[in-house]
Amino acid sequence: MATKKTDDIVEAAKKAAKKVAVKAAEAVLDVAEAVVEQAADAIKEATTPIITPEMAKIPAGALEQKWTNYKNHQKLVNPANKRRLDIIVIGTGLAGASAAASLAEMGFNVLNFCIQDSPRRAHSIAAQGGINAAKNYQNDGDSVYRLFYDTIKGGDYRAREANVYRLAEVSNSIIDQCVAQGVPFAREYGGLLDNRSFGGAQVSRTFYAKGQTGQQLLLGAYSALSRQIGKGKVKMYTRYEMLDIVLIPDENGEKRARGIIARNLVTGRIERFFAHAVVVGSGGYGNTFFLSTNAMASNGSAAMQMYRHGALFANPCYAQIHPTCIPKHGDFQSKLTLMSESLRNDGRIWVPKKLEDAKRLQAGEIKGRDIPEEDRDYYLERRYPAFGNLVPRDVASRAAKERCDKGYGVNNTGLAVFLDFSDAIQRLGKDVVAQKYGNLFQMYEKIVDEDPYENPMMIFPAIHYTMGGIWVDYELQTTVKGLFCIGEANFSDHGANRLGASALMQGLADGYFVLPYTIQNYLSDQIGVPRMSTDLPEFAAAEKAVQDKIDRLMAIQGKRSVDSIHKELGLVMWDFVGMGRTAEGLKEGIKKIDAIKKEFWTNVYIPGTADHLNNELEKALRLADFIEIGRLMAVDALHREESCGGHFREEYQTPEGEALRQDDKFSYVGCWKYMGEDQEPQLVKEPLDYEFTERKTRNYKS
Numbered sequence: 088m089a090t091k092k093t094d095d096i097v098e099a100a101k102k103a104a105k106k107v108a109v110k111a112a113e114a115v116l117d118v119a120e121a122v123v124e125q126a127a128d129a130i131k132e133a134t135t136p137i138i139t140p141e142m143a144k145i146p147a148g149a150l151e152q153k154w155t156n157y158k159n160h161q162k163l164v165n166p167a168n169k170r171r172l173d174i175i176v177i178g179t180g181l182a183g184a185s186a187a188a189s190l191a192e193m194g195f196n197v198l199n200f201c202i203q204d205s206p207r208r209a210h211s212i213a214a215q216g217g218i219n220a221a222k223n224y225q226n227d228g229d230s231v232y233r234l235f236y237d238t239i240k241g242g243d244y245r246a247r248e249a250n251v252y253r254l255a256e257v258s259n260s261i262i263d264q265c266v267a268q269g270v271p272f273a274r275e276y277g278g279l280l281d282n283r284s285f286g287g288a289q290v291s292r293t294f295y296a297k298g299q300t301g302q303q304l305l306l307g308a309y310s311a312l313s314r315q316i317g318k319g320k321v322k323m324y325t326r327y328e329m330l331d332i333v334l335i336p337d338e339n340g341e342k343r344a345r346g347i348i349a350r351n352l353v354t355g356r357i358e359r360f361f362a363h364a365v366v367v368g369s370g371g372y373g374n375t376f377f378l379s380t381n382a383m384a385s386n387g388s389a390a391m392q393m394y395r396h397g398a399l400f401a402n403p404c405y406a407q408i409h410p411t412c413i414p415k416h417g418d419f420q421s422k423l424t425l426m427s428e429s430l431r432n433d434g435r436i437w438v439p440k441k442l443e444d445a446k447r448l449q450a451g452e453i454k455g456r457d458i459p460e461e462d463r464d465y466y467l468e469r470r471y472p473a474f475g476n477l478v479p480r481d482v483a484s485r486a487a488k489e490r491c492d493k494g495y496g497v498n499n500t501g502l503a504v505f506l507d508f509s510d511a512i513q514r515l516g517k518d519v520v521a522q523k524y525g526n527l528f529q530m531y532e533k534i535v536d537e538d539p540y541e542n543p544m545m546i547f548p549a550i551h552y553t554m555g556g557i558w559v560d561y562e563l564q565t566t567v568k569g570l571f572c573i574g575e576a577n578f579s580d581h582g583a584n585r586l587g588a589s590a591l592m593q594g595l596a597d598g599y600f601v602l603p604y605t606i607q608n609y610l611s612d613q614i615g616v617p618r619m620s621t622d623l624p625e626f627a628a629a630e631k632a633v634q635d636k637i638d639r640l641m642a643i644q645g646k647r648s649v650d651s652i653h654k655e656l657g658l659v660m661w662d663f664v665g666m667g668r669t670a671e672g673l674k675e676g677i678k679k680i681d682a683i684k685k686e687f688w689t690n691v692y693i694p695g696t697a698d699h700l701n702n703e704l705e706k707a708l709r710l711a712d713f714i715e716i717g718r719l720m721a722v723d724a725l726h727r728e729e730s731c732g733g734h735f736r737e738e739y740q741t742p743e744g745e746a747l748r749q750d751d752k753f754s755y756v757g758c759w760k761y762m763g764e765d766q767e768p769q770l771v772k773e774p775l776d777y778e779f780t781e782r783k784t785r786n787y788k789s
């Protein structure tokens with residue numbers, strides 16, 4: 088008996104010892120794994136290519152002197168030589184049209200392309216609310232520095248200081264230019280230009296033309312463009328879509344952009360065009376999400392063409408979600424409608440305080456006007472007393488989501504909050520409100536079939552603008568020589584979040600006041616380059632690649648419409664790469680996007696033929712690129728382990744639910760280099776050193 092007991096004790100001791108040994112080994116393994124992981128991260132970090140300020144061509148000197156210094160020392164092209172140089176401009180939005188008109192006015196020969204049947208139907212025409220400038224007409228303390236500072240801060244300290252300062256600096260010239268063109272900006276009773284306020288600023292600096300600012304600015308740019316078309320300096324190609332960029336090596340073997348391959352959308356013909364430089368102002372890629380406030384034809388294909396040729400794609404994950412859009416109302420919807428941010432000047436945002444009221448609203452038993460004042464939660468005014476309803480868009484969007492996630496949504500889907508004008512109507516009178524916002528109210532009534540003067544509007548956040556885009560240096564040149572990128576298509580000056588009314592400012596700054604100078608610095612070396620034949624092998628190869636891609640798509644003849652696959656992509660983007668992102672969700676999203684890519688390339692159905700007008704083929708070509716962009720957005724979002732601006736990683740938030748940046752680790756522009764079809768892209772960093780501003784936690788509370 089005694090021996091058995093001893094044996095048992097020995098056995099138990101052995102087991103215990105084994106357990107301890109296994110645990111110890113596991114702990115050692117964990118430590119080893121962590122060390123290996125850290126070492127791998129360190130190697131990755133050490134081998135990540137870096138873009139220096141010199142490579143970004145940021146001029147030396149004091150912030151306010153940089154642009155002046157640049158202009159004083161840049162190389163110029165004399166008038167006789169300008170006549171010998173051709174420039175292709177893709178796009179006729181505010182960026183493209185202003186660039187094409189200005190370059191032609193200066194004497195260059197411009198070939199200008201757009202998808203639409205008229206330059207003035209570019210997406211820019213949809214812009215409603217206004218354009219910022221530091222005129223300080225209201226005498227409320229505005230200045231170039233303040234506009235610069237608000238833009239840097241609004242972008243959550245993820246933008247380049249030198250570019251943003253230049254943007255603020257030229258903002259005033261834009262207003263002068265547009266007024267001279269006859270743009271009918273709103274005026275005060277005394278005749279002076281009027282201003283209103285937009286989110287993220289405590290001054291009134293937004294110039295506007297009712298709720299149609301983009302349309303009026305585009306008509307101004309279009310008249311300047313038309314003048315040059317009339318003079319023969321701009322050759323306009325409407326209903327043409329660029330499908331590739333042609334690069335030709337120079338005498339040193341360095342590849343330079345020398346032309347494009349474009350499809351005539353009416354005849355289906357593929358054509359070749361030469362130029363000494365190519366400028367792309369093709370707009371943003373928000374339609375990756377299928378449902379967005381962008382125009383239906385807005386796309387990211389031109390950006391992807393640049394990317395595949397070696398231009399870096401910067402900050403693809405930075406997409407802006409706009410808080411005031413008309414909520415989605417059905418599964419067959421193909422577009423979302425924006426209600427301008429300007430409405431937040433006078434409208435107050437709220438949801439019910441009581442869950443039972445929210446439930447009755449969701450069931451359609453009561454209307455917003457039936458809820459008494461004391462039962463309303465003006466949550467933005469409550470959470471952010473200093474800025475109230477005028478907090479920046481990312482903050483307002485997340486706050487709306489937070490309320491709806493908690494069950495306080497006010498429509499049948501539970502995904503809407505109120506934007507209420509009853510106070511403003513009482514304070515100003517219905518006529519004044521109608522004068523300021525009448526066309527927006529009318530639009531709302533037509534879509535929702537409810538009178539917003541009588542009952543508060545319902546709004547919900549939607550994808551609206553993409554801050555990410557093609558990386559450009561201070562000269563707006565990409566990493567490919569001779570290839571420039573302007574407007575929303577470049578990674579721009581807005582950092583991780585765009586403040587309202589600053590995209591029009593950037594597009595027109597790029598086109599009227601920046602590119603016309605900087606492109607000369609490049610072209611001054613090109614005056615000896617003769618016009619090249621489009622019979623060169625590089626043109627032939629590029630055309631063949633485009634034709635092969637079209638043939639491949641047309642041959643699939645599968646079972647799914649382009650839209651059905653695009654909708655599926657949009658849902659994955661919204662659910663996994665949308666307003667709240669997590670590492671787990673992003674990894675899942677990438678897998679789903681890969682599956683969608685496979686489905687697209689094996690099962691899409693494109694009716695008709697490729698040799699004449701074919702809208703489905705156009706959409707399929709764009710969707711092929713949206714799938715790639717969607718993946719790139721997810722990859723970028725996964726690598727950026729912080730929350731900043733429109734990029735909200737749920738793992739990185741303060742206890743109050745605000746975005747938590749990691750300045751020590753992620754204060755850089757995250758650029759991605761194309762490494763080949765189905766290969767993972769390579770990360771390239773441009774560190775952002777804040778020399779002239781102190782990085783602070785954004786605070787809109789006090």
Ligand SMILES: Cc1cc2nc3c(=O)[nH]c(=O)nc-3n(C[C@H](O)[C@H](O)[C@H](O)COP(=O)(O)OP(=O)(O)OC[C@H]3O[C@@H](n4cnc5c(N)ncnc54)[C@H](O)[C@@H]3O)c2cc1C
Pocket residue numbers: 177178179180181182183200201202203209210211212213214215216217218300301327328329330368369370371380381382385386388389425551552573574575576587588589590591592594
């Ligand atoms: C509803 C709405 C309201 C807005 N309101 C405001 C506002 O009030 N204030 C503000 O500052 N911003 C606003 N914005 C943002 C602003 O309108 C856009 O960022 C800006 O207009 C983009 O201008 P863009 O010239 O860069 O591009 P776009 O206006 O999008 O023009 C792109 C051009 O490129 C062409 N194109 C594209 N791809 C190709 C191709 N492959 N080949 C040939 N041509 C091509 C198109 O045909 C088009 O001409 C708003 C945006 C939306 C969606």
